[in-house]
Amino acid sequence: MTKINILAINAGSSSLKYKLFLFDKSKNQINLVSKGSISEITTSSSPFTAKIISSDTKTTESLHAPTHEKAFSHILSYLLETILNSKEQIKYIVHRVVHGATESQSLILKSDPSPTRELSKLDSLSELAPLHNHSSVLILKSCLRELPTSINYVFFDTLFHQSLKPHIYTYALPYDEAKKKRIRKYGFHGLSHSYVTKAAAKYMGIDWNDDNSKFISLHLGSGASICAVKGGKSVDTTMGLTPLEGIPGATRSGSIDPCAVFHFSSKARKGEESHHPVEKQFHLTEAESILNHNSGFKGLCGTSNFSEIVKSIHNTTNDNKNNNSSISKERAKLTYDIFINRIVNYIGSYFVVLEGNVSALIFTGGIGENSKELRETVVEKVKCLGFMNVDKEKNKSVEELFKSGRDIVDISSETNEKFRVLAIETDEEKEMVCQLILEI
Secondary structure: OOEEEEEEEEEOOOOEEEEEEEEEOOOOEEEEEEEEEEOOOOOOOEEEEEEEOOOOEEEEEEEOOOOHHHHHHHHHHHHHHHOOOOHHHEEEEEEEEOOOOOOOOOEEEOOOOOOHHHHHHHHHHHHOOOOOHHHHHHHHHHHHHHOOOOEEEEEEOOHHHHHOOHHHHOOOOOHHHHHHOOOOOOOOOHHHHHHHHHHHHHHHOOOOOOOOOEEEEEEOOOOOEEEEEEOOEEEEEOOOOOOOOOOOOOOOOOOOOOOHHHHHOOOOOOHHHOOOHHHHHHOOOHHHHHHHHOOHHHHHHOOOOHHHHHHHHOOOOOOOOOOOOOOOHHHHHHHHHHHHHHHHHHHHHHHHHOOOOOOEEEEEHHHHHHOHHHHHHHHHHHHHHOEOOEOHHHHHOHHHHHHOOOOEEEOEOOOOOOEEEEEEOOOHHHHHHHHHHHHO
């Protein structure tokens, strides 16, 4: 068999994304066949979008997907109706699982024998990533049940950060107790940081694994993290025990004074008081819920949509009615400035970690790829370190170039400064497929 279908699954707390790839072994070539997603799972109306790449056929519909299992069944039915002739055509399934604790390699699961112990272990880590791991376990169970001949590979977002040194991942807490309870920095977005730094190294013609290959990767989206990568290894990253540490996100607080949570509430929230099904199961405290769901951009200015924040700042009339927004310009500007400040602070820190020599600064993720304003502001603030100024025309064209098929845009200006600035379209699903191919 020279051509192999590989299904990539990326489960979020209330969403499910998929990509179907065709790997041609004879040409060592990976081609995207179809991609799509179902969002707002557990609500009465879940938007489903899908696309067949070869024919540019697009599907958009609203469906009832009360669970992740129902969402996966719908995606599988769609693929069987449009592209695949049988379930057996899917040879491999790759899964992005957020938390793998200290797992140092991917996990292989088959329906026979039943991987009950492995699934229980993954689900136990839901205490560290309650809104993500449990959803992934539900999808894994669906795949094992509905696609019994397929081989499942689990790729952890924490795996790339297993190269962190003890003095980086250890918190200044009572040592024995913290170790017993597995409290340490793990780091996340590993698949994305791995993918974009590899892509950058290839684009720049340097060896990703060489110690002189040094990148600062900014994965900026609803969840945001920064990673210092040297010689193809993570040497420091902003997220920690959970995805909450580091820079703020759409609804996450990022790093704060630990005592701040007690000024909100230290009271444990009872499961039945929560409307979120995963919170009901894992009994998040009220403080955890506030820091994960009601903080970040949303907590500061009332919206989790970064583009709305930027629009509010640039609304010259400051007329919320004309601006179609309830966000005040003052709050929007404060939120923007906080986000920029935290990003810049970490860039400065990681610049030192990388000994003042950086191959490139990389912008990726939903905000990093789509916000020309943010890219320009960040680079302006770190140009004192030697990063090239942003070429404004190139920077404005990033979104259009991505839509036309480009996945890397060098937005550096043609000046004599030292370090380049790149915008790269991340692809966590393709990164999993690339890693799978190395293993099979």
